Amino acid sequence: MQDQLHQLAQAVGQALTAKGWLLGCAESCTGGLLASVLTDASGASAWFCGGVVAYANAVKRDVLGVSQALLEAKGAVSREAVLAMAKGARGVLRADVSVAISGIAGPTGGTPQKPVGTVWMAWEGPQGATVARFEFAGDRLAVKRLAVREALAGVLALAGGGSAPAQ
Template identity: 50%
Template structure:
């Protein structure tokens, strides 16, 4: 049921971006391109979505999104600092006014006591101002991916509205 909101949220985001003449880029890790797929389900998305990168490995986060190695070493891929750097890097690399970034642990394994399965950081960059929020989602792998994608889009819609 919650996933049915995605189309409406993407439409709201698209309306905000079109009204401002802004472009959006995405940097996804745990969502694996799910956000990009949902964005491009909207006809006309080429007028506000520049593209995205699935940065699943730390090497790609560093090389393609300019996430400093020290940030990854000190904080890990699933951290506030990393998604902030990913969002800034995506905005810069894609020449977009807006970017969103997602990094988390979708499961079923990979969690730790400090960062259990379902831990997801989402970052947004709007006109150079980056913010991030921590989420803890329940359910299986697809549930975590979908909840992450929905929160990322809703968060950006709120920040651009």
């Protein structure tokens, strides 16, 4: 899986470079794994401007601009939250495109409505935003890696270098 992530990151870098775009990210349940994989790619400084690990709701609110009302009404693991996170990351990082991830990596924290493995992602670029919900199986690390894989696939699709993530 790690090799696959690194290959995807290289492809993302090539696609973003071809567009002249900078990527920013906002991560919750992946805890910085996406930024780590991106910066493992040689030359990442040319197309990756940075990321926000917004694990706590206060960071989602105070740094990314996700409203407290939204967090209380919909929760941090929701379509609305990741859309707001992606918009906030794109703005605060001055990125051309952004990706946001929020979910429940487990092994605790799941509910019947949002079981362990539930992950929401949003990608935002010049043409607007796309959002997807996933239910990944596996332990905590597997959920995080699968989320990073889909986040990268979504950025690649947004930059025109691949297909959209499976939903």
